[in-house]
Amino acid sequence: MLDISKIRKQFPILSTKVNGENLVYFDNGATTQKPQSVITAESNYYQNENSNVHRGVHFLSGLATDKFEETRITIQNFIGAKHSHEIIFTKGTTDSINIVASGYRTLLNKGDEIIISELEHHSNIVPWQMCCEQSGATLKVIPLLDNGSLDMIAFENFLSENTKLVSVSHISNTLGTINPIEKIIEKAQAVGAKVMIDGAQAAAHISLNMQSLGADFYCFSAHKLYGPTGVGILYGKEDVLNELPPYQGGGEMIKEVSFKKTTYACLPHKFEAGTPNIAGVVAFKSAIDFITELGLSNIAKYEEELLQYATEEVLKIEGLKIYGTAKNKSGIISFNINELHPYDIGMIVDKMGIAIRTGHHCTQPIMERFNIPGTARISLAVYNTKEEIDICINALKKAKMMLS
Amino acid sequence: MSTIKKIQAEIVEDFGMFDDWMQKYEYLIDLGNELAPIKEQYKTEDNLIKGCQSRVWLHAEHTQGKIIFTADSDAIMTKGIVAILINVLSNQAPKDIATAKLDFINEIGLKDQLSPTRANGLVSMIKKMKLYAIAFNN
Ligand SMILES: Cc1ncc(COP(=O)(O)O)c(C=O)c1O
Numbered sequence: 001m002l003d004i005s006k007i008r009k010q011f012p013i014l015s016t017k018v019n020g021e022n023l024v025y026f027d028n029g030a031t032t033q034k035p036q037s038v039i040t041a042e043s044n045y046y047q048n049e050n051s052n053v054h055r056g057v058h059f060l061s062g063l064a065t066d067k068f069e070e071t072r073i074t075i076q077n078f079i080g081a082k083h084s085h086e087i088i089f090t091k092g093t094t095d096s097i098n099i100v101a102s103g104y105r106t107l108l109n110k111g112d113e114i115i116i117s118e119l120e121h122h123s124n125i126v127p128w129q130m131c132c133e134q135s136g137a138t139l140k141v142i143p144l145l146d147n148g149s150l151d152m153i154a155f156e157n158f159l160s161e162n163t164k165l166v167s168v169s170h171i172s173n174t175l176g177t178i179n180p181i182e183k184i185i186e187k188a189q190a191v192g193a194k195v196m197i198d199g200a201q202a203a204a205h206i207s208l209n210m211q212s213l214g215a216d217f218y219c220f221s222a223h224k225l226y227g228p229t230g231v232g233i234l235y236g237k238e239d240v241l242n243e244l245p246p247y248q249g250g251g252e253m254i255k256e257v258s259f260k261k262t263t264y265a266c267l268p269h270k271f272e273a274g275t276p277n278i279a280g281v282v283a284f285k286s287a288i289d290f291i292t293e294l295g296l297s298n299i300a301k302y303e304e305e306l307l308q309y310a311t312e313e314v315l316k317i318e319g320l321k322i323y324g325t326a327k328n329k330s331g332i333i334s335f336n337i338n339e340l341h342p343y344d345i346g347m348i349v350d351k352m353g354i355a356i357r358t359g360h361h362c363t364q365p366i367m368e369r370f371n372i373p374g375t376a377r378i379s380l381a382v383y384n385t386k387e388e389i390d391i392c393i394n395a396l397k398k399a400k401m402m403l404s
Numbered sequence: 405m406s407t408i409k410k411i412q413a414e415i416v417e418d419f420g421m422f423d424d425w426m427q428k429y430e431y432l433i434d435l436g437n438e439l440a441p442i443k444e445q446y447k448t449e450d451n452l453i454k455g456c457q458s459r460v461w462l463h464a465e466h467t468q469g470k471i472i473f474t475a476d477s478d479a480i481m482t483k484g485i486v487a488i489l490i491n492v493l494s495n496q497a498p499k500d501i502a503t504a505k506l507d508f509i510n511e512i513g514l515k516d517q518l519s520p521t522r523a524n525g526l527v528s529m530i531k532k533m534k535l536y537a538i539a540f541n542n
Contacts, residue, residue: 019425341479343457343524348481351425359457373478374457402430403480 002298008383010035010290021353024388029173029201029332029379030357031223035290042228042283053278054252054269068278071285072268075233078288079218080209083238085267089276092232093200094123096219097167099234099271100196101127103244104165110136112164115188117142117150117179118369119172122362124198128167137164144369148175148324156187163193167217170202174361174377175324176307176332178206185214194240200224203233204381205303205330207296216240222280226381227287231280234271241267248273299382303331306380310389314378317396323366323375331380334361337396340403342376348399354392408500411492412508419512428513432484439487442474453532455525458482462529464536470495471540473533482524485517489526493533501537506530 008014011033016023025033045067051060053068069084076084090096108114114128118141132139142155150168166188171178185195196217199208203220210218217240222231236244246253246264250273255263264270291299310333314320319338336342346358359374360367367374378392422428446463453460458479465472473494477483492508493501509518518526 341458343479344481348429351429373459402426402433 002294002302004385011383012036014383018353019351024354024391026378026392027355027357028381032226032381034226037286037290038227038283041286042279045279045282052275064278067282071281074285074288079235080211081235082211086235086238088234088268088271089281090232090234091230092221093198093219096232096234097123097198098127099247100217101131102247105131105134106245108135108137108164111162112137113140113162115140115142115158115163115166117168118144118365119175119177120169121173124167124169147326148177149326150179159187159191161191163191165194167196169198171330173201174334174363174366176329177324177326178328178330201330205300210235222284222287225287226290227284228280230277231284246270250274302382303380306384307331309386310378313389313393323370333378334375336372336375337400342374344403345376345399348402349395352395354395408492408496408504415488416508416511433480435487436480436483439483442476453525453528458524460486460525460529462532466540469497471498471501471536482526485514485526498537498541502534502541
C-alpha cells in the first residue's frame with residue numbers, strides 16, 4: 001500500500017493555492033509535477049557538477065559524464081533494454097519520433113507503407129506525413145471503434161509486404177485506451193515491418209520490458225514521468241538503430257570529420273549531436289528512482305483504483321458522456337456534459353482550483369471521429385486522491401448548473 | 405467623451421458591482437446568451453476565427469458611415485466576451501473603431517481571456533474588427 005499523503009509531501013507545488021482554493025492537479029497527461037528530489041538534483045547539478053560531457057579530461061567533465069551515463073544505465077534497467085547504447089537521449093517524445101521519421105525518409109520508397117492509427121497524438125502523425133511526402137511512401141490509418149479502441153481487423157488487413165513501419169501509441173492521451181501493442185508488434189514484424197511505440201502516456205504507468213516486448217523503437221518524455229522538461233528517450237534495438245541514418249550533424253556524433261568524408265560515431269552518440277540537456281538528464285534519474293522506490297506495479301494498482309472511482313463518480317453527473325470506454329484503460333477520462341462546451345467547463349472549474357485540460361488534446365482526428373469540438377480531460381497521477389476526485393465532481397456539477 | 409469611451413466606462417461600472425468570480429462569470433454567461441444572433445448565412449468558413457479552444461464567427465457590415473458587427477462563438481464564456489466587444493465597437497464609425505483603446509478589458513479583470521496564449525479566438529477577433537475598420541475607413 002502506498003502512503004499517498006507521504007508521497008504528496010514530496011511535491012512542493014501541490015500545496016499551491018489557486019484562487020484561494022487548494023490546487024487539484026488533474027492535468028498529468030500533459031505533464032506531471034516534480035518531486036523535491038528531482039528539483040534538488042537539477043539545481044545540485046548546476047551548483048556542484050556542471051561541465052560538458054564526453055569531452056574533457058578534467059575532474060568536473062568526468063563527473064558530469066559519469067552522472068549523465070548513470071541515467072542511461074538507470075533507463076536501460078527501467079525499461080529492460082539489452083544494451084545501454086540502445087538508449088538515446090532526446091528532447092522528448094516529439095523529438096524521438098522525428099529522429100526515426102526523418103531517418104526513414106531515405107530508407108523508404110514509393111510503394112512502401114507506414115501504418116499509424118486514428119488515435120495518435122499529432123506528434124505521431126505529422127512526422128510520418130512529412131516522411132511520406134518526401135519518400136513517396138503511403139500512410140495508412142487504423143480506424144477507431146466507438147469505444148475508443150483500435151479496429152484490429154482493419155489493422156491486420158492493412159498488413160502486407162509493403163508495410164515497412166507501424167507507429168502507434170501505447171496509451172491514448174485523449175481516450176486512455178491501452179492499445180494491444182504486443183499483438184501489433186507480433187503481427188507487424190511477421191510481415192517484416194518495424195514497429196515504433198509512442199509510450200509518452202505509458203512509461204509512468206505500466207512496467208516495461210523492451211526485451212520481452214520486442215518493439216523496434218519505443219519513446220517517451222521525462223516530463224510525464226515526474227522528471228524535467230526537455231528530456232526524452234528514444235529506445236531502439238541495436239541493429240535497427242545502426243541502420244537508421246543520423247538526424248542531426250554536429251559535435252559528439254562523429255567518428256572522423258574531413259571535407260572528403262565524415263564517418264559517424266557509434267551508438268548512442270550517433271544520435272546525440274550537440275550539447276544535450278545534461279542537468280535534465282541527470283535529474284531524470286531521480287525521477288526514475290522515485291518511481292522505482294514506489295514500485296510501478298503499486299502505482300498502477302493505485303491509479304487503477306482511482307480511475308474506477310473517478311469513472312463511477314463522474315458518470316453520476318447527468319448528461320455526462322465519457323469518450324474512450326475501452327476495456328483496457330489507463331487513468332485518463334475524457335468527457336463532455338450535454339452540449340456544454342469543454343472550454344466553459346474548464347474555465348469555471350479553474351476558478352475552483354481544479355486543473356483539467358480542455359480542447360482537442362493535440363488529437364484532432366479523434367475529435368473529428370466523434371464529431372465534437374473537444375473534451376474536458378481528467379488525467380491522474382500517483383499523488384492524486386479520491387478526495388480530489390470528489391472536489392472535482394462537485395466543481396463540475398457547479399459548472400453544469402451555471403452553464404445550463 | 406466619445407461613445408466608445410462612454411460605453412467602456414459603463415461596462416467597468418457594471419463589473420465593479422461583482423464581489424467574486426462567480427457573479428462575474430454568471431454575468432458573462434448571461435451576456436453570451438443574450439447576444440443578438442448572427443445570421444446563419446454569415447457563419448461561414450471565411451468569417452470563422454479558429455482558436456485552439458473555442459471558435460468565433462465575426463461578420464461586418466458598413467452602413468451609413470458605421471460598422472455593424474455581428475458575431476457568435478461555440479463557447480458561452482467566449483461568447484459573453486464577444487458580446488462585450490460588440491457592445492463597445494459595433495455601430496461606431498470606422499475611424500473611432502480603428503483608434504479605440506480597449507484598456508477597460510484590464511479593469512474588468514478579463515485580461516487573461518484576451519491573451520494570445522488563451523487561443524480562444526478573441527485576440528484575433530479584435531484584430532479583425534480593427535482591420536475591418538481600417539478597410540472601411542479608406
Ligand atoms: C501520446 C503522446 N505522444 C506524444 C506526446 C508529445 O510529447 P512531448 O510534447 O513531450 O514531445 C504526448 C504529449 O502530450 C502524448 O501524450
